[in-house]
Amino acid sequence: MKIALLDDYQRVARDFADWTRLPADSELVVFDHHIAEREVLLETLQRFEVIVLMRERTPFPAEVIDRLPNLRLLITTGNRNASIDLAACRARGITVSGTGAVGTSTAELTWGLILALIKRIPLEDRALRAGSWQTGLTTSLTGKRLGLLGLGKLGTQVARVGQAFGMEVVAWSQNLTDARAAEVGARRVEKRELFATSDIVSLHLVLGERTRGIVGAEELDAMKPEACFINTARAGLVDEAALLEVLRERRIAGAGLDVFPIEPLPADHPLLALDNVVLTPHLGYVTRENYAIFYRDALEDILAWKAGKPVRRLA
Numbered sequence: 001m002k003i004a005l006l007d008d009y010q011r012v013a014r015d016f017a018d019w020t021r022l023p024a025d026s027e028l029v030v031f032d033h034h035i036a037e038r039e040v041l042l043e044t045l046q047r048f049e050v051i052v053l054m055r056e057r058t059p060f061p062a063e064v065i066d067r068l069p070n071l072r073l074l075i076t077t078g079n080r081n082a083s084i085d086l087a088a089c090r091a092r093g094i095t096v097s098g099t100g101a102v103g104t105s106t107a108e109l110t111w112g113l114i115l116a117l118i119k120r121i122p123l124e125d126r127a128l129r130a131g132s133w134q135t136g137l138t139t140s141l142t143g144k145r146l147g148l149l150g151l152g153k154l155g156t157q158v159a160r161v162g163q164a165f166g167m168e169v170v171a172w173s174q175n176l177t178d179a180r181a182a183e184v185g186a187r188r189v190e191k192r193e194l195f196a197t198s199d200i201v202s203l204h205l206v207l208g209e210r211t212r213g214i215v216g217a218e219e220l221d222a223m224k225p226e227a228c229f230i231n232t233a234r235a236g237l238v239d240e241a242a243l244l245e246v247l248r249e250r251r252i253a254g255a256g257l258d259v260f261p262i263e264p265l266p267a268d269h270p271l272l273a274l275d276n277v278v279l280t281p282h283l284g285y286v287t288r289e290n291y292a293i294f295y296r297d298a299l300e301d302i303l304a305w306k307a308g309k310p311v312r313r314l315a
Contacts, residue, residue: 002070003050003302005030007057010286016295021303034058034264042067049073050305052298055285056081057263062088073097073305077294078285079312082207082234086315095305096315099297106258106284107157110202110232113256114141116278117228118200123275139226142166147198148186149215150233151176155204156184162200170194174210195222200230207234217242223252232258232284247274258284 001023005013011032019028029048034057035041042064045051050073053060060074065088072094076084079098089096116122118139127135146162148155151171159169169186172194181188195201201223205211216239223229229252231238240261246252254276260269263282271277297312304311 001026001050001302001306002048003028003052004045004048005052005054005298007034007054008032009034009054012291013295016291017299019299021299023306038064046070050075050302052302053077053081053084054294056083059083061085065089065092065094073302073310075099075298075301076314077101077290077298079314081314084314089315094315095310095313097301097305097310097312098314099301099312100293101285102287102289102293103153104157105287105290106232107154107161109258109280109284110154110158110204110230110256111161113230113232113258113278113280114200114202114228117230117254117256122278141200144168144199145170145197147171147189147194147201148204149173149191149194149201149237150204150206151181151184151186152204152206154233155202158202158204159184159186167200170198173205191219192222195219196224198227199224200228202230203233203237205233205237207236212236213239215239215243217245220246220252225251226253228253229255230257231255235259235261244270247271247276250276254278256280258282 003026008030009032013030022028035044045068047070049070051071052075054077060083062085065085074089074094074096077099078101084096086096120136120138124135142165144167146167146169148159148169148171150173155171162169163185170189171181171186172189172191176188178188214237220242247255256278258280259282271279301312
């Protein structure tokens with residue numbers, strides 16, 4: 001059994017599971033770099049029967065799946081992966097399994113980005129190292145308005161921290177009701193009001209056909225000049241060109257971003273030239289606790305599939 005583990009950027013996959021439990025004739029190959037070129041990816045993966053994906057780092061559309069003749073089992077870390085064409089897998093008889101995950105780390109990172117922005121932590125750190133002292137004013141959260149697009153599990157976690165800081169929390173999503181918002185101490189408002197009145201706007205929606213591009217020029221133009229925009233959900237929720245425009249023209253105070261249309265982020269991406277953004281390389285789920293579950297469950301998925309009893313099936 002030939003097994004490929006993709007995108008092990010931190011080179012830790014072998015440490016987080018007991019891979020000696022694999023059958024004796026197994027070959028485990030770990031790739032610690034991203035293979036962006038499709039033809040190179042296809043050539044590299046031709047011989048593998050099992051492929052383990054780290055979330056959505058490497059997309060698996062039908063055009064990839066259909067050109068991997070030996071693929072029998074595809075595993076994604078986490079229990080959902082929008083970059084896998086499940087229909088194509090079903091058509092080919094390829095089993096797809098997921099894993100468990102810890103559900104708090106993205107909400108924690110959201111607050112890391114918010115605090116980094118309004119407390120000027122990256123800017124002041126760089127200035128201090130360069131010999132300067134107190135180069136600007138920071139902002140208090142108490143009494144400010146936190147606007148959340150999405151009030152599911154992650155949005156609720158973010159809301160509760162905001163309330164602990166003494167913030168007013170408002171929320172909007174296509175299916176959100178007044179009663180559901182009130183359950184977590186928030187108030188439902190219309191989308192435009194959320195953007196026009198919030199001091200912090202943070203996205204916590206699932207990317208799908210109804211939500212793709214849900215934040216565009218109209219929403220961003222409505223934001224206050226002193227407001228900050230946070231996205232730890234998915235880049236596809238936002239019109240990137242519109243976001244770049246309001247940041248370049250400083251029509252909003254700044255943005256904290258953990259997700260990007262192309263990942264890893266290209267070295268010449270225009271976001272890297274802006275000083276009013278805080279950028280992290282899709283760290284929302286990258287924790288020791290998550291990786292321990294990801295790779296433990298991935299190994300169990302392989303062993304269960306080999307035994308003819310697949311678990312945690314997505315397709």
